[in-house]
Amino acid sequence: MNTSPVFLDAKPVSYMIGEQALDHSSKLLVNYPRYVLLVDNNTRNYCLPVFREHLPEFRETDVICIESGEEKKNLDQALFIWKELTRLNVDRDALMINLGGGVLTDIGGFVAATYKRGIAFANVPTTLLGMVDASIGGKTGIDFGKFKNQVGLFVDPVSVVIDPVFLKTLEEKHWQSGFAEVLKYGLIMDRELWQWLYGKDFHEIDFWDKIIVRAARDKIDIVRHDFEEKGVRKNLNFGHTIGHAFESFFLKKETPITHGQAIAAGMICEAYISEKMTDLECSRKEEIVEMIDKNFSRLSVTKEDVPALIDLMRQDKKVREGKLRFSLIKRLGKAVHDKEVSTDLVLESLEYYLHDR
Amino acid sequence: MNTSPVFLDAKPVSYMIGEQALDHSSKLLVNYPRYVLLVDNNTRNYCLPVFREHLPEFRETDVICIESGEEKKNLDQALFIWKELTRLNVDRDALMINLGGGVLTDIGGFVAATYKRGIAFANVPTTLLGMVDASIGGKTGIDFGKFKNQVGLFVDPVSVVIDPVFLKTLEEKHWQSGFAEVLKYGLIMDRELWQWLYGKDFHEIDFWDKIIVRAARDKIDIVRHDFEEKGVRKNLNFGHTIGHAFESFFLKKETPITHGQAIAAGMICEAYISEKMTDLECSRKEEIVEMIDKNFSRLSVTKEDVPALIDLMRQDKKVREGKLRFSLIKRLGKAVHDKEVSTDLVLESLEYYLHDR
Numbered sequence A, B: 001m002n003t004s005p006v007f008l009d010a011k012p013v014s015y016m017i018g019e020q021a022l023d024h025s026s027k028l029l030v031n032y033p034r035y036v037l038l039v040d041n042n043t044r045n046y047c048l049p050v051f052r053e054h055l056p057e058f059r060e061t062d063v064i065c066i067e068s069g070e071e072k073k074n075l076d077q078a079l080f081i082w083k084e085l086t087r088l089n090v091d092r093d094a095l096m097i098n099l100g101g102g103v104l105t106d107i108g109g110f111v112a113a114t115y116k117r118g119i120a121f122a123n124v125p126t127t128l129l130g131m132v133d134a135s136i137g138g139k140t141g142i143d144f145g146k147f148k149n150q151v152g153l154f155v156d157p158v159s160v161v162i163d164p165v166f167l168k169t170l171e172e173k174h175w176q177s178g179f180a181e182v183l184k185y186g187l188i189m190d191r192e193l194w195q196w197l198y199g200k201d202f203h204e205i206d207f208w209d210k211i212i213v214r215a216a217r218d219k220i221d222i223v224r225h226d227f228e229e230k231g232v233r234k235n236l237n238f239g240h241t242i243g244h245a246f247e248s249f250f251l252k253k254e255t256p257i258t259h260g261q262a263i264a265a266g267m268i269c270e271a272y273i274s275e276k277m278t279d280l281e282c283s284r285k286e287e288i289v290e291m292i293d294k295n296f297s298r299l300s301v302t303k304e305d306v307p308a309l310i311d312l313m314r315q316d317k318k319v320r321e322g323k324l325r326f327s328l329i330k331r332l333g334k335a336v337h338d339k340e341v342s343t344d345l346v347l348e349s350l351e352y353y354l355h356d357r
Helices: A041-046 A048-054 A075-087 A102-114 A128-134 A164-169 A172-189 A191-197 A208-225 A232-237 A240-252 A259-277 A282-295 A303-314 A343-355 B041-046 B048-054 B075-087 B102-114 B128-134 B164-169 B172-189 B191-197 B208-225 B232-237 B240-252 B259-277 B282-295 B303-314 B343-355
Strands: A014-017 A035-040 A062-066 A095-100 A120-125 A139-144 A147-154 A159-162 A325-331 A334-340 B014-017 B035-040 B062-066 B095-100 B120-125 B142-144 B147-151 B159-162 B325-331 B334-340
Touching: A014 A208, A035 A041, A035 A048, A035 A102, A041 A048, A041 A062, A041 A095, A048 A164, A062 A075, A075 A102, A075 A139, A075 B075, A075 B142, A075 B147, A095 A102, A102 A120, A102 A128, A102 A139, A102 A147, A102 B102, A120 A128, A128 A164, A128 A172, A128 A208, A139 B075, A147 A240, A147 B075, A147 B102, A164 A208, A172 A191, A172 A208, A172 A232, A172 A259, A172 A282, A172 A325, A172 A334, A191 A208, A208 A232, A232 A240, A232 A325, A232 A334, A240 A259, A240 A303, A240 A325, A240 A343, A259 A282, A259 A325, A259 A343, A303 A343, B014 B208, B035 B041, B035 B048, B035 B102, B041 B048, B041 B062, B041 B095, B048 B164, B062 B075, B075 B102, B075 B142, B095 B102, B102 B120, B102 B128, B102 B142, B120 B128, B128 B164, B128 B172, B128 B208, B147 B240, B164 B208, B172 B191, B172 B208, B172 B232, B172 B259, B172 B282, B172 B325, B172 B334, B191 B208, B208 B232, B232 B240, B232 B325, B232 B334, B240 B259, B240 B303, B240 B325, B240 B343, B259 B282, B259 B325, B259 B343, B303 B343
Parallel strands: A014 A159, A035 A062, A035 A095, A095 A120, A120 A159, B014 B159, B035 B062, B035 B095, B095 B120, B120 B159
Antiparallel strands: A139 A147, A325 A334, B142 B147, B325 B334
């Protein structure tokens, strides 16, 4: 008997999403007695001026600046932020505004939630990945050696402001990274979104505002039903069990790839597994693989790397009682979770990834 | 407008308190797929054998051992535990059992709540302070330089097992430390408890089981009404605003005192402030000061230390908008919170502490 029943945290979050969201977000952000803005060396240069132009009330707000990059999502940077908050005498009534991509909102949320036992924070994502995924749903954390998000917690921001204005500041690889997650929403829950995108190269897409609003709402829908990832939220892990292993593998080799590249590769493998284990038709699997290949190059891995990848999967947070459990596609727009997959079939999917190109 | 309403976390906690609690706690602790026990170098020697004697099902459980002591309640030790959990391949379904005093349950709760975004934990306090205070109410954290509990969060254990059997393992200074908190419950909310104790030296008390059950229930009563410390829970801070400053002051000088010694001194100062600011009668204040002096020696501080103490108070987490707010005694068994106190009156109370002895 586990004496702690499942408990769904129903704390409301305010979202403002779409064109001109920044201009409308003033009422979500103001009226705290103290503010602090968290940026990184990229968003300080490219996004902070935009933010302050739209929200002039924050022109004088204290700024804490960290280093950008997934490899900087570590305890040293968390320590730096805790120290800066202490130095600036920030007290419990303050609001911390996290202005950046997924790395920054993950680490910023973790630090805010643990500074003086928790101050309020708001996320203002500046990357496609941040807008459609990382800024929503309360997952915060830092990496720990080769283990992604090994230290962190589930804690919601008070507000999330998603304004596509920041996309103009993005490099191509960061667009592409978020695009993998957009494709994932299509596959697991939003057939219509998939149909908007199917057959297109992401360079030729010109309706990003519409895509962002749609994908962000998909994510919000899932997490408000299952904040603590006991059920349906696990569907979001499609592509991620194998994808995270790829991501950790390249991080460890010190040739990091983007989250999106990793998840794209993971989705190919897991679409293969889906076909073997669910009703997913072979032609549909091929459609999925074709669309991913159209937008993402295959990763440079070889047969010799496979044992290391399997080993990394076993370290995944989603492993329960030592068993590999996957979220798989049943049909377009419909996923299932907690499917136990044999190591043999995982190996077979990696073989497929290595050879079918 | 703060868009996040006050939210009271109603997750239930199972408590087992009193003689033979350990023997009855099996059903609260078992049925997790994996366990890990956190101890320190003291509780490993003196408490772990007792725990395993009463709960033989944990004889083979993995043990993580940290160093004991308030000055070890730091990020390095948290890092060590995160690393050990990782090395032992502990996954999200595990239960961590924190066997120790307040330092250990504070750090253990923080680490469990942030490992892989949170695993369940149970507290088994082994000190008087742990039994009547630290193990109950979900405050977790680590110190940060001279700032106490600067990093941490509110998160409840799934179970708390409070068995006085461990008191036999205690050194006198640790008994005394918890006794300050017991006296505090009497003053702020439990006149009858105060009357059990008044006039006694803690060495001559022989009904600790009864005291522990009473004081633990007082604490549980408060925190279940106000988990997030928005109101009545603040009453527990009586003696702590000035007490924490004393505690940090001696820690910084590298001559640490116990939490109880610090809080005893803080209660003398804050009883003085209470008399000046509330209806507390002078004779009652003298009764309080007399009882504390009977059980705790005055600390070695001088007039020259006062500015440093005031400075430390300004760093307290309870400071809001730069103002010092106190919880004060209104009459025996009744407290009030959020009383703004002038720096002059705080200075006067420190003068009183230094000279009235």
